[in-house]
Amino acid sequence: MLSKKYEPRIGLYELTLRCNMNCIHCGSSAGQKRINELTTEEWNNVTKQLADLNCKEITLLGGEPFLRKDWYEISTEIKDRGIKITYMSNGLLINENTIEKLRKIEPKVISISIDGAKKETHDRIRQVKGSYDKCIEVISDLKKAGISTTVVTSVNKLNLQELPELNSMLLNKGIVWQLQIAIPLGRFKKELLLSKEEFYAAAIFIASTRKKYSIKELPIIGSHCFGYYSKKLRNVMVFPWNGCQAGISTIGIQSNGEVKGCLSLPPEFIEGNIRDNSISEIWQKPGFCSYNRDFKKSDLNNNCIDCKYGKKCRGGCLGVSIGITGKSNGDTYCLKSIEGAM
Protein backbone atom coordinates (compact mmCIF):
# COMPACT_ATOMS: atom_id res chain seq x y z
CA MET A 1 0.00 0.00 0.00
CA LEU A 2 2.97 2.35 -0.15
CA SER A 3 2.52 4.70 -3.04
CA LYS A 4 2.90 8.08 -4.69
CA LYS A 5 0.66 11.01 -3.78
CA TYR A 6 -1.55 10.87 -6.87
CA GLU A 7 -1.66 7.60 -8.76
CA PRO A 8 -4.70 6.01 -10.47
CA ARG A 9 -4.52 2.74 -8.56
CA ILE A 10 -8.24 2.10 -8.95
CA GLY A 11 -9.88 2.40 -12.34
CA LEU A 12 -13.64 2.45 -12.69
CA TYR A 13 -14.95 1.51 -16.13
CA GLU A 14 -18.53 2.26 -17.03
CA LEU A 15 -18.41 -0.33 -19.83
CA THR A 16 -21.80 0.74 -21.07
CA LEU A 17 -24.69 2.81 -19.79
CA ARG A 18 -27.06 0.25 -21.24
CA CYS A 19 -28.93 -1.71 -18.59
CA ASN A 20 -31.48 -4.49 -18.52
CA MET A 21 -32.91 -3.29 -15.22
CA ASN A 22 -34.52 0.02 -14.34
CA CYS A 23 -33.62 0.44 -10.68
CA ILE A 24 -35.35 3.27 -8.89
CA HIS A 25 -32.12 4.21 -7.10
CA CYS A 26 -29.82 4.21 -10.13
CA GLY A 27 -27.44 7.15 -9.77
CA SER A 28 -26.49 6.99 -13.46
CA SER A 29 -30.07 6.77 -14.78
CA ALA A 30 -28.85 3.78 -16.76
CA GLY A 31 -30.98 2.20 -19.47
CA GLN A 32 -30.01 3.32 -22.97
CA LYS A 33 -26.39 3.17 -24.01
CA ARG A 34 -24.49 6.41 -24.52
CA ILE A 35 -23.91 7.80 -27.98
CA ASN A 36 -20.59 6.61 -29.40
CA GLU A 37 -19.47 4.25 -26.62
CA LEU A 38 -15.84 3.11 -26.60
CA THR A 39 -14.85 0.18 -28.78
CA THR A 40 -13.03 -2.90 -27.52
CA GLU A 41 -9.74 -1.51 -28.83
CA GLU A 42 -10.30 1.80 -27.10
CA TRP A 43 -11.02 0.11 -23.76
CA ASN A 44 -7.96 -2.08 -24.16
CA ASN A 45 -5.90 1.02 -24.87
CA VAL A 46 -7.26 2.59 -21.68
CA THR A 47 -6.17 -0.52 -19.79
CA LYS A 48 -2.70 -0.37 -21.28
CA GLN A 49 -2.36 3.28 -20.26
CA LEU A 50 -3.61 2.60 -16.74
CA ALA A 51 -1.23 -0.35 -16.38
CA ASP A 52 1.62 2.00 -17.29
CA LEU A 53 0.43 4.34 -14.54
CA ASN A 54 0.62 1.54 -11.93
CA CYS A 55 -3.11 0.79 -11.72
CA LYS A 56 -3.76 -2.13 -9.37
CA GLU A 57 -7.46 -2.79 -9.71
CA ILE A 58 -10.18 -2.13 -12.26
CA THR A 59 -13.89 -2.36 -11.59
CA LEU A 60 -16.19 -3.09 -14.50
CA LEU A 61 -19.66 -1.70 -14.07
CA GLY A 62 -22.34 0.01 -16.02
CA GLY A 63 -25.19 0.03 -16.75
CA GLU A 64 -24.83 -3.70 -16.76
CA PRO A 65 -21.27 -4.66 -17.78
CA PHE A 66 -22.24 -8.12 -19.05
CA LEU A 67 -24.44 -6.53 -21.71
CA ARG A 68 -21.24 -5.72 -23.58
CA LYS A 69 -20.48 -8.64 -25.87
CA ASP A 70 -16.76 -7.88 -25.52
CA TRP A 71 -16.64 -7.89 -21.70
CA TYR A 72 -14.48 -11.01 -21.79
CA GLU A 73 -11.94 -9.51 -24.22
CA ILE A 74 -11.72 -6.35 -22.14
CA SER A 75 -11.36 -8.42 -18.96
CA THR A 76 -8.68 -10.61 -20.52
CA GLU A 77 -6.63 -7.54 -21.40
CA ILE A 78 -6.89 -6.32 -17.82
CA LYS A 79 -5.90 -9.71 -16.42
CA ASP A 80 -2.99 -10.03 -18.85
CA ARG A 81 -1.70 -6.67 -17.64
CA GLY A 82 -1.59 -8.03 -14.09
CA ILE A 83 -4.44 -5.85 -12.82
CA LYS A 84 -7.10 -7.25 -10.48
CA ILE A 85 -10.69 -7.18 -11.74
CA THR A 86 -13.92 -6.54 -9.88
CA TYR A 87 -17.38 -6.69 -11.43
CA MET A 88 -20.52 -4.88 -10.30
CA SER A 89 -23.49 -6.62 -11.85
CA ASN A 90 -27.21 -7.07 -11.42
CA GLY A 91 -26.72 -10.78 -12.14
CA LEU A 92 -29.45 -11.17 -14.75
CA LEU A 93 -27.16 -12.20 -17.60
CA ILE A 94 -24.86 -14.49 -15.68
CA ASN A 95 -25.25 -18.06 -16.88
CA GLU A 96 -23.13 -21.20 -17.14
CA ASN A 97 -21.19 -19.79 -20.06
CA THR A 98 -20.45 -16.50 -18.25
CA ILE A 99 -19.31 -18.37 -15.16
CA GLU A 100 -16.99 -20.54 -17.22
CA LYS A 101 -15.36 -17.40 -18.63
CA LEU A 102 -15.26 -15.74 -15.22
CA ARG A 103 -13.35 -18.72 -13.85
CA LYS A 104 -10.66 -18.07 -16.43
CA ILE A 105 -10.54 -14.37 -15.54
CA GLU A 106 -10.27 -15.15 -11.80
CA PRO A 107 -11.81 -11.87 -10.61
CA LYS A 108 -11.01 -10.50 -7.19
CA VAL A 109 -14.73 -10.42 -6.61
CA ILE A 110 -18.02 -10.18 -8.42
CA SER A 111 -20.74 -8.27 -6.68
CA ILE A 112 -24.40 -8.90 -7.23
CA SER A 113 -27.03 -6.48 -6.00
CA ILE A 114 -29.73 -7.73 -3.66
CA ASP A 115 -32.02 -4.93 -2.56
CA GLY A 116 -34.47 -6.75 -0.35
CA ALA A 117 -35.02 -9.93 1.62
CA LYS A 118 -38.45 -10.26 0.07
CA LYS A 119 -38.68 -10.84 -3.65
CA GLU A 120 -41.44 -8.21 -3.96
CA THR A 121 -39.15 -5.56 -2.46
CA HIS A 122 -36.15 -6.43 -4.62
CA ASP A 123 -38.23 -6.68 -7.79
CA ARG A 124 -39.99 -3.41 -6.98
CA ILE A 125 -36.70 -1.55 -6.48
CA ARG A 126 -35.11 -3.16 -9.54
CA GLN A 127 -38.33 -2.96 -11.57
CA VAL A 128 -37.86 -6.38 -13.12
CA LYS A 129 -40.21 -9.15 -12.09
CA GLY A 130 -38.44 -12.39 -11.26
CA SER A 131 -35.05 -10.72 -10.83
CA TYR A 132 -34.81 -11.69 -7.17
CA ASP A 133 -35.08 -15.41 -7.91
CA LYS A 134 -32.53 -15.08 -10.70
CA CYS A 135 -30.06 -13.20 -8.45
CA ILE A 136 -30.30 -15.80 -5.69
CA GLU A 137 -29.70 -18.56 -8.25
CA VAL A 138 -26.70 -16.73 -9.73
CA ILE A 139 -25.12 -16.12 -6.33
CA SER A 140 -25.39 -19.81 -5.57
CA ASP A 141 -23.89 -20.74 -8.96
CA LEU A 142 -21.00 -18.33 -8.51
CA LYS A 143 -20.25 -19.75 -5.08
CA LYS A 144 -20.34 -23.29 -6.44
CA ALA A 145 -17.87 -22.25 -9.12
CA GLY A 146 -15.53 -20.94 -6.44
CA ILE A 147 -15.81 -17.30 -7.51
CA SER A 148 -15.50 -14.77 -4.71
CA THR A 149 -18.93 -13.15 -4.42
CA THR A 150 -20.25 -10.08 -2.65
CA VAL A 151 -23.83 -9.05 -2.17
CA VAL A 152 -24.32 -5.29 -2.33
CA THR A 153 -27.44 -3.78 -0.80
CA SER A 154 -28.30 -0.14 -1.44
CA VAL A 155 -30.27 0.80 1.63
CA ASN A 156 -33.27 3.09 1.36
CA LYS A 157 -36.63 3.49 3.04
CA LEU A 158 -38.13 0.58 1.12
CA ASN A 159 -35.69 -2.07 2.32
CA LEU A 160 -34.26 -0.83 5.62
CA GLN A 161 -36.56 -3.00 7.70
CA GLU A 162 -35.51 -6.09 5.75
CA LEU A 163 -31.87 -5.94 6.84
CA PRO A 164 -32.34 -8.45 9.71
CA GLU A 165 -33.98 -10.92 7.32
CA LEU A 166 -31.22 -10.44 4.76
CA ASN A 167 -28.77 -11.07 7.56
CA SER A 168 -30.36 -14.47 8.25
CA MET A 169 -30.37 -15.29 4.53
CA LEU A 170 -26.67 -14.56 4.06
CA LEU A 171 -25.43 -16.19 7.26
CA ASN A 172 -22.88 -18.98 6.75
CA LYS A 173 -22.93 -18.63 2.99
CA GLY A 174 -19.33 -17.45 2.62
CA ILE A 175 -20.53 -14.28 0.95
CA VAL A 176 -19.42 -10.76 1.81
CA TRP A 177 -22.33 -8.42 2.45
CA GLN A 178 -21.71 -4.77 1.62
CA LEU A 179 -24.22 -2.12 2.57
CA GLN A 180 -24.34 1.34 1.10
CA ILE A 181 -26.89 4.09 1.19
CA ALA A 182 -28.83 4.96 -1.93
CA ILE A 183 -27.88 8.51 -2.91
CA PRO A 184 -30.31 10.98 -4.45
CA LEU A 185 -28.53 11.23 -7.80
CA GLY A 186 -29.88 10.09 -11.16
CA ARG A 187 -33.28 8.38 -10.80
CA PHE A 188 -33.36 8.09 -7.03
CA LYS A 189 -36.06 10.18 -5.38
CA LYS A 190 -35.17 12.10 -2.24
CA GLU A 191 -38.24 10.89 -0.38
CA LEU A 192 -36.81 7.36 -0.30
CA LEU A 193 -33.55 8.54 1.24
CA LEU A 194 -32.95 7.30 4.78
CA SER A 195 -33.48 9.84 7.52
CA LYS A 196 -30.42 10.51 9.64
CA GLU A 197 -31.87 8.37 12.44
CA GLU A 198 -32.51 5.50 10.02
CA PHE A 199 -29.00 5.89 8.65
CA TYR A 200 -27.56 5.72 12.15
CA ALA A 201 -29.71 2.66 12.95
CA ALA A 202 -28.28 0.94 9.88
CA ALA A 203 -24.77 1.77 11.09
CA ILE A 204 -25.58 0.25 14.49
CA PHE A 205 -26.89 -2.79 12.64
CA ILE A 206 -23.60 -3.24 10.77
CA ALA A 207 -21.41 -2.68 13.84
CA SER A 208 -23.54 -4.99 15.96
CA THR A 209 -23.72 -7.74 13.33
CA ARG A 210 -20.00 -7.57 12.81
CA LYS A 211 -19.43 -8.09 16.52
CA LYS A 212 -22.05 -10.84 16.76
CA TYR A 213 -20.75 -13.03 13.93
CA SER A 214 -17.29 -14.14 12.95
CA ILE A 215 -15.84 -13.28 9.54
CA LYS A 216 -16.55 -16.85 8.47
CA GLU A 217 -20.18 -16.62 9.50
CA LEU A 218 -20.98 -13.22 8.00
CA PRO A 219 -18.42 -10.76 6.67
CA ILE A 220 -20.47 -7.56 6.69
CA ILE A 221 -19.24 -4.06 5.95
CA GLY A 222 -20.52 -0.60 5.28
CA SER A 223 -19.13 1.10 2.20
CA HIS A 224 -17.46 4.49 2.55
CA CYS A 225 -20.73 6.40 2.61
CA PHE A 226 -21.55 4.65 5.84
CA GLY A 227 -20.16 7.22 8.13
CA TYR A 228 -17.13 8.95 9.35
CA TYR A 229 -15.31 9.26 12.65
CA SER A 230 -17.89 7.86 15.03
CA LYS A 231 -17.07 8.33 18.67
CA LYS A 232 -19.54 5.68 19.67
CA LEU A 233 -19.63 2.83 17.18
CA ARG A 234 -17.03 0.30 16.26
CA ASN A 235 -15.70 0.78 12.74
CA VAL A 236 -18.51 0.29 10.23
CA MET A 237 -16.21 0.28 7.22
CA VAL A 238 -13.26 -1.97 6.44
CA PHE A 239 -10.68 0.77 6.40
CA PRO A 240 -10.60 4.11 8.17
CA TRP A 241 -11.95 6.96 6.06
CA ASN A 242 -9.13 8.93 4.52
CA GLY A 243 -11.04 11.38 2.37
CA CYS A 244 -12.59 11.14 -1.09
CA GLN A 245 -10.16 9.38 -3.42
CA ALA A 246 -11.36 10.89 -6.71
CA GLY A 247 -8.24 12.07 -8.52
CA ILE A 248 -6.07 10.88 -5.65
CA SER A 249 -6.09 7.11 -6.20
CA THR A 250 -9.25 6.68 -8.28
CA ILE A 251 -10.20 7.50 -11.84
CA GLY A 252 -13.57 6.95 -13.49
CA ILE A 253 -14.06 6.51 -17.23
CA GLN A 254 -17.51 6.73 -18.78
CA SER A 255 -18.49 4.53 -21.69
CA ASN A 256 -18.08 7.47 -24.11
CA GLY A 257 -14.53 8.10 -22.94
CA GLU A 258 -15.27 11.01 -20.62
CA VAL A 259 -13.15 11.10 -17.49
CA LYS A 260 -14.13 12.01 -13.93
CA GLY A 261 -12.38 11.49 -10.62
CA CYS A 262 -15.19 9.14 -9.61
CA LEU A 263 -18.14 7.82 -11.59
CA SER A 264 -20.60 8.76 -8.86
CA LEU A 265 -20.04 12.46 -9.54
CA PRO A 266 -22.48 14.42 -11.72
CA PRO A 267 -21.66 15.50 -15.34
CA GLU A 268 -20.20 18.88 -14.35
CA PHE A 269 -17.22 16.94 -12.95
CA ILE A 270 -16.15 15.62 -16.38
CA GLU A 271 -12.57 16.75 -16.88
CA GLY A 272 -11.49 15.31 -20.21
CA ASN A 273 -11.99 12.56 -22.73
CA ILE A 274 -9.60 9.73 -23.48
CA ARG A 275 -10.30 10.29 -27.18
CA ASP A 276 -8.77 13.77 -26.96
CA ASN A 277 -5.92 13.23 -24.52
CA SER A 278 -4.01 10.37 -22.97
CA ILE A 279 -4.95 9.34 -19.45
CA SER A 280 -1.57 10.51 -18.25
CA GLU A 281 -2.18 13.97 -19.71
CA ILE A 282 -5.61 14.19 -18.12
CA TRP A 283 -4.38 12.86 -14.76
CA GLN A 284 -1.44 15.25 -14.65
CA LYS A 285 -3.31 18.27 -15.97
CA PRO A 286 -3.10 21.19 -13.52
CA GLY A 287 -6.45 21.54 -11.79
CA PHE A 288 -7.53 17.93 -12.33
CA CYS A 289 -9.80 17.00 -9.42
CA SER A 290 -8.82 20.27 -7.75
CA TYR A 291 -11.71 19.75 -5.30
CA ASN A 292 -9.50 17.08 -3.72
CA ARG A 293 -5.97 17.91 -4.77
CA ASP A 294 -6.19 21.61 -3.91
CA PHE A 295 -8.65 21.23 -1.08
CA LYS A 296 -8.64 23.87 1.66
CA LYS A 297 -10.51 23.74 4.95
CA SER A 298 -12.43 26.81 3.84
CA ASP A 299 -14.03 24.61 1.13
CA LEU A 300 -15.99 22.72 3.78
CA ASN A 301 -19.74 23.17 3.84
CA ASN A 302 -22.79 22.28 5.91
CA ASN A 303 -22.09 20.35 9.11
CA CYS A 304 -18.42 19.97 8.17
CA ILE A 305 -17.50 23.61 8.71
CA ASP A 306 -15.03 23.77 11.63
CA CYS A 307 -14.92 19.97 12.03
CA LYS A 308 -11.56 18.94 13.43
CA TYR A 309 -11.36 16.08 10.91
CA GLY A 310 -12.15 18.40 8.00
CA LYS A 311 -8.68 18.49 6.50
CA LYS A 312 -8.39 14.73 6.33
CA CYS A 313 -12.06 13.92 5.65
CA ARG A 314 -12.66 16.73 3.12
CA GLY A 315 -16.34 16.64 3.99
CA GLY A 316 -17.04 12.96 3.28
CA CYS A 317 -18.28 11.58 -0.02
CA LEU A 318 -18.52 14.31 -2.64
CA GLY A 319 -21.27 12.46 -4.50
CA VAL A 320 -23.41 12.07 -1.37
CA SER A 321 -22.78 15.67 -0.35
CA ILE A 322 -23.86 17.05 -3.73
CA GLY A 323 -26.72 14.58 -4.11
CA ILE A 324 -28.23 15.44 -0.76
CA THR A 325 -27.39 19.09 -0.18
CA GLY A 326 -26.39 20.42 -3.59
CA LYS A 327 -23.11 21.57 -2.02
CA SER A 328 -19.72 19.89 -2.10
CA ASN A 329 -17.56 18.94 0.90
CA GLY A 330 -20.42 18.68 3.36
CA ASP A 331 -21.79 15.14 3.58
CA THR A 332 -24.56 15.36 6.15
CA TYR A 333 -24.64 11.59 6.63
CA CYS A 334 -21.78 11.69 9.07
CA LEU A 335 -21.81 9.52 12.19
CA LYS A 336 -19.80 12.03 14.19
CA SER A 337 -22.06 14.88 13.24
CA ILE A 338 -25.24 12.90 13.95
CA GLU A 339 -23.89 11.82 17.33
CA GLY A 340 -23.22 15.44 18.16
CA ALA A 341 -26.75 16.47 17.24
CA MET A 342 -28.71 13.78 19.11
Place this chain on the structure above:
Amino acid sequence: MKENKIYELGKTLGISETDAKAALLKNRNKIIAGIVIGIATIMMGKIWFEPLHYTAASIGDFEFLTRFL
Protein backbone atom coordinates in the same frame (compact mmCIF):
# COMPACT_ATOMS: atom_id res chain seq x y z
CA MET B 1 -25.41 10.98 21.73
CA LYS B 2 -26.48 9.05 24.80
CA GLU B 3 -26.18 5.28 24.81
CA ASN B 4 -29.92 5.01 25.44
CA LYS B 5 -30.55 6.72 22.12
CA ILE B 6 -28.35 4.13 20.41
CA TYR B 7 -30.33 1.28 22.00
CA GLU B 8 -33.55 2.97 20.95
CA LEU B 9 -32.40 3.36 17.33
CA GLY B 10 -31.04 -0.20 17.29
CA LYS B 11 -34.44 -1.49 18.39
CA THR B 12 -36.01 -0.08 15.23
CA LEU B 13 -34.07 -2.78 13.36
CA GLY B 14 -34.72 -5.49 15.93
CA ILE B 15 -31.33 -5.16 17.64
CA SER B 16 -31.47 -6.05 21.32
CA GLU B 17 -29.86 -3.80 23.92
CA THR B 18 -27.13 -6.41 24.48
CA ASP B 19 -26.32 -6.55 20.76
CA ALA B 20 -26.40 -2.78 20.44
CA LYS B 21 -24.04 -2.57 23.41
CA ALA B 22 -21.64 -4.84 21.53
CA ALA B 23 -21.63 -2.32 18.67
CA LEU B 24 -20.17 0.36 20.91
CA LEU B 25 -16.54 1.26 20.75
CA LYS B 26 -14.72 0.18 23.91
CA ASN B 27 -12.20 2.56 25.48
CA ARG B 28 -9.41 0.05 24.92
CA ASN B 29 -10.26 -0.08 21.25
CA LYS B 30 -10.48 3.69 21.08
CA ILE B 31 -6.88 3.93 22.24
CA ILE B 32 -5.72 1.29 19.76
CA ALA B 33 -7.75 2.91 16.99
CA GLY B 34 -6.22 6.27 17.89
CA ILE B 35 -2.70 4.87 17.60
CA VAL B 36 -3.41 3.18 14.27
CA ILE B 37 -5.11 6.26 12.81
CA GLY B 38 -2.36 8.46 14.26
CA ILE B 39 0.32 6.49 12.47
CA ALA B 40 -1.76 6.52 9.28
CA THR B 41 -2.12 10.29 9.55
CA ILE B 42 1.61 10.80 10.01
CA MET B 43 2.19 8.73 6.92
CA MET B 44 -0.60 10.39 4.97
CA GLY B 45 0.28 10.46 1.33
CA LYS B 46 2.21 7.26 1.78
CA ILE B 47 -0.61 4.97 2.82
CA TRP B 48 -3.91 4.62 1.04
CA PHE B 49 -7.09 2.87 1.97
CA GLU B 50 -9.57 2.12 -0.73
CA PRO B 51 -12.89 3.34 0.65
CA LEU B 52 -15.17 0.96 -1.29
CA HIS B 53 -17.99 2.42 -3.21
CA TYR B 54 -17.81 1.47 -6.81
CA THR B 55 -15.54 -1.35 -5.78
CA ALA B 56 -16.84 -4.31 -3.87
CA ALA B 57 -15.23 -5.77 -0.81
CA SER B 58 -13.84 -9.27 -1.01
CA ILE B 59 -13.18 -11.67 1.81
CA GLY B 60 -9.49 -10.72 1.45
CA ASP B 61 -10.32 -7.19 2.60
CA PHE B 62 -11.31 -8.46 6.01
CA GLU B 63 -7.95 -8.22 7.58
CA PHE B 64 -6.50 -6.87 10.75
CA LEU B 65 -8.18 -3.47 10.72
CA THR B 66 -11.70 -4.77 10.19
CA ARG B 67 -12.13 -6.29 13.60
CA PHE B 68 -9.70 -4.11 15.39
CA LEU B 69 -11.32 -0.73 14.96
